[in-house]
Amino acid sequence: MAATSTSMFIVLYFVVGGFVVCNLLSNRCNADAEVDALIDFKNQLQDPQNAMENWDPNLVNACTFYNIICDGDNHVTTVNLPLNDLSGPLSPRIADLPNLQYLYLYGNSLTGSLPPSLGNLNNLIALRLFNNKLSGEIPSSLGQLSKLNFLDLSNNQLSGPVPRDGVLSKFGFDSFKGNPDLCGDVVNKGC
Template sequence: MISNRILVFVLPFLWCLHLPYTCSNSEGDALHSLRRSLSDPDNVLQSWDPTLVNPCTWFHVTCNQDNQVTRVDLGNSRLSGHLVPELGELKQLQYLELYKNQISGNIPEELGKLTNLISLDLYSNNLTGSIPESLGNLKSLIFLRLNNNKLTGQIPRALTNIKSLKVMDLSSNDFCGTIPVSGPFEHFPMKSFEGNPRLDGPELLGSVAYDSGCN
C-alpha cells in the first residue's frame, strides 16, 4: 500500500501529466525575460511575478482555458529596451501588442515561430534592422503594423506567402528596393509604404526584387 509520504510527491507529478500547461512555466519564463529586457517607468509590469506557476494572473496578459498565453497587451506603456527571442516560446499567442513605446533593437527572428499569431503591432517604436524572413511563416497573420520605426533593408518576399494578411503598414521607415505586388500585396494601398525614401516603387509582377544598393 502506497504511503501518504509517497503520495505527497507522486500526485503533483501525475496532475502535471494530465494538465501540462498548468504546470509548465516556460511561457512565464519567456515573458519574464521580456520584462528583464525592458525599462518600465510606470510599473505596468509590476504584477509579472516569475514565482507563479503560470502568467495568466498577470496584468496585460490573456490566456485560453488551457492556461496558454494568447494575448500580450502593452501598447502605449512608455516601455523601452528591446525584444527577446524567448517570445518565440509563446506558441499559442494570437496578439502581440507593443505599439507606441520606445522599444529599440532588432525584431527577433524567433517571432516566426508564433504560427497562431493574428496581430503583430510593433508600430511607433525605435526598432532597427530588417524584417526577419521568418515572419513569412506566420500563416494566420491578419494584421502586421511596423510603421514609424527605423527599419531598413528590403521588404521580405516571404511576406507575399501570407494569404491571410489583410492589413499591413510599413510606412515611415527606411526600407529600400522595390515593393512586392504578388499575394496580399496586390491589395495594399501605397500609403502602406510611404515615408520610405529609398523604396523605388512597385516591382513588375513576376520580376526579381531590385535592391538598388539596398543594405
C-alpha cells in the same frame, strides 16, 4: 481469477493515473515556460510606468499578470502593452508563447532588431509594433506566420527590402527606405 482481475485493476489504475499526472505536469511545464518567457521579456525592458509590476516568476501561470490574456487552458494568447513607455530590446523568448495570437507593443520605445524567432509564433494573428525605435531588416521568418492577418511595423527605423516570403506576400508591401509606412491588413490591404 480474482487475483488476475485485481492485478489488472492495479495495472490499469497506475496506467490511467500516470496519464493524468503526465497531463497535469505537461500543462504545468507549459505554464512555467510561458512564465519564464514573459519574465525574460520583462527583464529585457525598462518599465517606468510599472505596466508589468505584478509579473511574478513564482506564479504557476501568467494568466494573472497585468496586460496578459489567456485562453481557457491558461495559455497566453495576448500580450497587450501599448503606450507604456517601455524601452529596450524585444526578447526572442517571446516566441516561447506558442498560443500567442495578438502581440500589441505599439507606442513604446522598443529598440534593436526584430527577433527572427517571431516567425515561430504559428498562431499569431496580429503583430502591432508601430511607433517604436526598432531597427534593422524585417526577418524573412515572419513569412512563416500563416495565420497573420494584421501587421503594423510603421514608424520605426527599419530598413531593407520587405521579405516576399509566405504570408508577407499577401500584404502587397513594396521595398521601403528609411522610415517606412509599413502596415497592412490581409483583408482590407491597408491601415
